[in-house]
Structure formats: structure tokens, C-alpha cells
Amino acid sequence: MFFSEYFQVDSDLIKTYGAVDISLVCDIPLFIDPMLIFNSNKPEYQSLHQEIIRYFHFLYMKSKAGLSTKEIDAWFNFSEVPNNWLGYSMVGNKGLALGHKFAKFLYDNIEFALSTNGISRSQHIEKAMLLYEGSGKDKISDLTVNLIKRFLCEYTEEFAKEYISPDLCCIIPVDKSYFNYETESFVSKEYTLPFVYNEKGQVEYVLLTPFDILREDEPSINRDDFYKSHERIRASIENDSLRAYVNNYIMQAVRRYEENQKKNRQAIRERSIQKIEKEAFQEIVKEYPELYDYYIKLQEENTDEIKIQCMQELNNQLERLLMAPKNLISLFISNEYTFDKNLPAREEAKRRLAFFKHIIEDCDGYKNLYVKGEQIAKENDLQRLFRFVWYGTNFKVDAEVNNGRGQADFIVSMGQHNQNIIEFKLASNSRLSHVFTQVEIYEAANCANGSLIAIFYFTESEYRIAQQVVINAGYESMINESIFLIDCRNDNKASASIA
Incomplete structure (x- = not known):
């Protein structure tokens, strides 16, 4: 489920190398911040920054002459590089490409991005994002990955040749590895890289990313x-x-x-x-x-402050999305969850959810819902942790599936006529009472044969709110049957010796 496990290397070795031990189940919401490349004292990073700016100068010179739609797509449009497993995807690593709309945005604002008015020390590609409405961290990160792909391939190849079994690596052609300024085109190149098989059974290479260019929040220039x-x-x-x-x-x-x-x-x-x-x-x-x-x-x-802030974000995110899942999986295995391949989707989903509740409430799993004493406040974080509870399953577990009426948190299935919906909600959610209508709509849209609801509470007052919402909806008898109230409090679980 993690790079270290799949490729049989110690996670501490990956950390010592300077990389992140990524998940191979779902993306980690971390992103490359180009300012961390610019501000680094490492010569290889300074060279990377120069290469990035060089490509933007090429784009600027081309844009001055005016480009056709095909030319804009050829030079300004970039495919997603899912191989680093960074991003928003809850299942697998496939997200959205930057797309033609973003390419046109860059084309229209390339001169603005490169202009410094003699004020800043250098040019920065992310300056363009100051004109982009909405969050752009995934887009600027994806753009940067495309422009430093050769470095990431070489960085991963060096680690793979030194520490990973040759049986788990292969020579793979990497599309658009670098840009050839003589031919004015991207060039593919072969590398020896670790690989996995994707959902289509095809070989897909995996890239490691140095942790010192990553952050969780918006890029430094936003x-x-x-x-x-x-x-x-x-x-x-x-x-x-x-x-x-x-x-x-x-x-x-x-x-x-x-x-x-x-x-x-x-x-x-x-x-x-x-x-x-x-x-x-x-x-x-x-x-x-x-x-x-x-x-x-x-x-x-603001170099030092940015580095400190990014490192805090990174540590918190890795604690939340790597250490917590590993701890939960360890608890899951040690508590001997029993697998039954003959169960229908609803019953298997119910058992996994009940076991998730048991791990959190009775096996100190709640400790993994806090980072430095602060609760995990996002439903998305809890969803990612639950994704790891499906360790060893034969069922298909899809997250945030949208079949026309909104996104269901999870659909557990084994064929079209054997599927069940699971919806997560925080008790603190102001629209908690809407969840019952929500799952009915999802059931109809997905032809599911039922749904389960998990409501997570972190305080006594949140528990009372959740309980009252269920009672008001007339579903009190369904608690622990199709509605699970999960106690995530850290102030009411005394040790066994004290209890």
C-alpha cells in the first residue's frame, strides 16, 4: 500500500534519501512549490529553476509572434504526470490534466509572468497564478512536474538502481522527459524505474519526489x-x-x-x-x-519563514496521511479482521465500517485522528484513512463517485447488482441533517441496494447533536445497523489500568 512496502525498502531509507514514502493506494495531497526550488542552496535546484524559466522564455518568444490553437496546445498544454502520486485523487492516482483552458490562460499571461519591472530578483512562473481566480496549487505543481520531469526520473532511477530489486524495476520510456530547443519539441527518454500495474493491467512507472520542494498549502506566491x-x-x-x-x-x-x-x-x-x-x-x-x-x-x-512553514505543513500532512494509515493498518491486522469472500457488498461494507469504529474507539485508533493534539477536522482526511481499512479486500472500492447527482463518498461493489454506498459526515457539519436525503439520491443514481452512514464526533456536544439529528429523522433504531456514530474524542478514553 506504500512505496516502501511494495518495493521492499525501509521507509527510513527513503526518508534519508530525501524523498517521501508515497501511498500507492491514493494520492497524497502534497504539491511542489516552485519557490522552494528557487530559494534552495542546492546547485541542482538552482539549475532546475533556470531550466524552468528558460522554457517560459521560449514560450514568451513564441507568443509574441501569435500562435494557432494547435501550437498553443503543443507548447502550453501539459498532460498530468500521475506517477508521483501527489494530488487529490482518493482512489488511484489519476486526476485532471491542466487542459486547454489553462494553456490559454498561460498563453494570455506569459508576458505578465516574466515581467519583473526591475523589482524582484528573478522571474517566477507562478506569478501568472496571481491573475488566476481560485486555488492553483495543483495546477502550478503539475506544470512544475512537467518541466522538471527529467530530474525526477534521474532522482528516482538513482534510488532504484541502488536499493530496489531489479525484479521490481524495468526500463521504461518516459514521454516528454525534457525539451529540445533545437527541434522545439519534447523528447522521450528511457529510464530504469520502479513500476506497478495500473487498473488496466499496464506497466506504469513510479516517481519519488524530494520532500524539500513539497508543501500542503498554497504555493508561496499565491x-x-x-x-x-x-x-x-x-x-x-x-x-x-x-x-x-x-x-x-x-x-x-x-x-x-x-x-x-x-x-x-x-x-x-x-x-x-x-x-x-x-x-x-x-x-x-x-x-x-x-x-x-x-x-x-x-x-x-522571506526564505527562512517559508521553509519553516512548508516543513510544518509537510510533517503534519505526512503524520496525518502516512503515519496514521500505517498505524491503522497495523491495528487492523493485529486485531485479526476476518475476511469472508462470499459476503454481499452491503454486509462487507457494514463489517468494515463497524471494525473501523471498533479500531478508533477501543484500540486507540482515535490517536491517529489527531496531529500534535489537534483533531483531523476534514471529512476528506477521514475518508482517506477509511480507504486503507479496505486492506486485503476483493471488492471494488471507489471514492467520490459522481453518477449525475453529486459525489458519493464511497461505493463498494462487486458487479453492478451488488453495491453499497457509504457516506461520511462530521457531526460539526452544519448540513448534517441533509445526509439522509443525500444518500437516497445517491442510491437512486447508482442503482445501489442500500447505504451506510458514518457520523464522526470529537466532543460531547457534537455527540448530542448527531444523536438528536438521527432521532429527529426517525432513524434511531438504525444506529449500529446502517448508521454508525463514531466516537473520536481523546478526552474520555482512560487507560485500562485507570479505568
Whole structure:
């Protein structure tokens, strides 16, 4: 289920090598941050940054002449590289490619991405994402993976030749390994890499990624942080005239708000002032795009803080998504879960869910739902952990399946007429009571023969809320039959000696 297990190497050896022991069941939501490549003291990383920028310069020169749709797709559009097992996929490693829409976005904004206005130390490809609405961490990470694919292949090949059995590796041609500037085309190259068989029975190579270029949150240069940092940006402006103009523009917006509040005899609220300042900054940056470069300069100078933040994110995510699953699997095996291949999907799903509840509540599994004392607050994290509870199953377990009426958390099946839905909810979810209508819709859309609901609570008050929701819906008799209330509290489980 993990790289170390499948390829028979010690996980500590992978860590010592500098890589992440990835899951081979589902993606790990970690992403490459190009700023970590730029800010590194490692010569190989500095060379990678130069190569990335070189390719963007090539794109810029091509874009100046104007490109056809086919040419944009050839140079600006990149396929997903699922082989590093990083991303959002809950089952397997296949996500979405960057696509033509993103390629067109890059094409339209390539000049903006490379312009520094003589302010920042270097150019950064992720600058383009400051114009991209919504989260772009997966997109900038996928783009970076495509541009450093040769490095990742060589990095993995070196480890494989040294530590992995030749029987678990093979010589594999890697598509678009690097870019040839003479032929102006991507070149494929063969590498000796570890491999797995994908769902189609085809050989698929696996790539390791160094942990020191990964993070869980948005990249260091991102749109949301840019707007939140407007005070720091304004203070860093070296041009006195520009700084005065920007500050005055924002002050005028605040003054109008204050005067209007006084006129209407209403209170002046600090939160409203902060919102007005942010909105005024959003307007003024359209007139003075060099403000983007002052932000990038701040991030370039923020090296130590960025590294510390990224390492904290990485450690927390690995604890949550690697150590916790390994611990749960160990508990799962040691508690001797019995396999019965003849059970229908509903009964097998029910038994796995009941066993998951038992592991969490009675076998200290709840400890794996906390990182440094803080609870795992996302349903997505619990879903990923449950994915590992299907260790050794013959059933097909699909996550976040959408058959037209929304995404069911899990569909457990063995053929079209033997399937069951499992839906996860946190008791703290404000729409908890909607879950019963939700699963009915999923059952109809997927032709499933029933559903199970798991509600996770982390406090006594959350338990009371969950219990009342079930009672109000008229399903109290279904508790521990098709509705499982799972106690994840860490303040009510005394040791056996004390109890």
C-alpha cells in the first residue's frame, strides 16, 4: 500500500534519501512549490529553476509572434504526470490534466509572468497564478512536474538502481522527459524505474519526489496571500511617489466609508475597514501591476519563514496521511479482521465500517485522528484513512463517485447488482441533517441496494447533536445497523489500568 512496502525498502531509507514514502493506494495531497526550488542552496535546484524559466522564455518568444490553437496546445498544454502520486485523487492516482483552458490562460499571461519591472530578483512562473481566480496549487505543481520531469526520473532511477530489486524495476520510456530547443519539441527518454500495474493491467512507472520542494498549502506566491499582504506590500514600495499614491487611494476609500457611517449614525467597524482597504488595493493594482513584483520580492526575501512553514505543513500532512494509515493498518491486522469472500457488498461494507469504529474507539485508533493534539477536522482526511481499512479486500472500492447527482463518498461493489454506498459526515457539519436525503439520491443514481452512514464526533456536544439529528429523522433504531456514530474524542478514553 506504500512505496516502501511494495518495493521492499525501509521507509527510513527513503526518508534519508530525501524523498517521501508515497501511498500507492491514493494520492497524497502534497504539491511542489516552485519557490522552494528557487530559494534552495542546492546547485541542482538552482539549475532546475533556470531550466524552468528558460522554457517560459521560449514560450514568451513564441507568443509574441501569435500562435494557432494547435501550437498553443503543443507548447502550453501539459498532460498530468500521475506517477508521483501527489494530488487529490482518493482512489488511484489519476486526476485532471491542466487542459486547454489553462494553456490559454498561460498563453494570455506569459508576458505578465516574466515581467519583473526591475523589482524582484528573478522571474517566477507562478506569478501568472496571481491573475488566476481560485486555488492553483495543483495546477502550478503539475506544470512544475512537467518541466522538471527529467530530474525526477534521474532522482528516482538513482534510488532504484541502488536499493530496489531489479525484479521490481524495468526500463521504461518516459514521454516528454525534457525539451529540445533545437527541434522545439519534447523528447522521450528511457529510464530504469520502479513500476506497478495500473487498473488496466499496464506497466506504469513510479516517481519519488524530494520532500524539500513539497508543501500542503498554497504555493508561496499565491493570489489570496497577495491581497492579504497589501499592508506589507505598501510598506515595501521603494518609489516614494507610488507609495504615497497607493496609500492615499486606499485612505480615501476608508474616509468615504467613515463619513458615510457617521452620516447614517452607524458604527465604524474595523472589519469593514479591512475589507474596504483590501478592495481598494484590488482596484489600484490594476493600474500599477508593479505592485505584484513588490509582493514577489517580499516572498524572495522571506526564505527562512517559508521553509519553516512548508516543513510544518509537510510533517503534519505526512503524520496525518502516512503515519496514521500505517498505524491503522497495523491495528487492523493485529486485531485479526476476518475476511469472508462470499459476503454481499452491503454486509462487507457494514463489517468494515463497524471494525473501523471498533479500531478508533477501543484500540486507540482515535490517536491517529489527531496531529500534535489537534483533531483531523476534514471529512476528506477521514475518508482517506477509511480507504486503507479496505486492506486485503476483493471488492471494488471507489471514492467520490459522481453518477449525475453529486459525489458519493464511497461505493463498494462487486458487479453492478451488488453495491453499497457509504457516506461520511462530521457531526460539526452544519448540513448534517441533509445526509439522509443525500444518500437516497445517491442510491437512486447508482442503482445501489442500500447505504451506510458514518457520523464522526470529537466532543460531547457534537455527540448530542448527531444523536438528536438521527432521532429527529426517525432513524434511531438504525444506529449500529446502517448508521454508525463514531466516537473520536481523546478526552474520555482512560487507560485500562485507570479505568
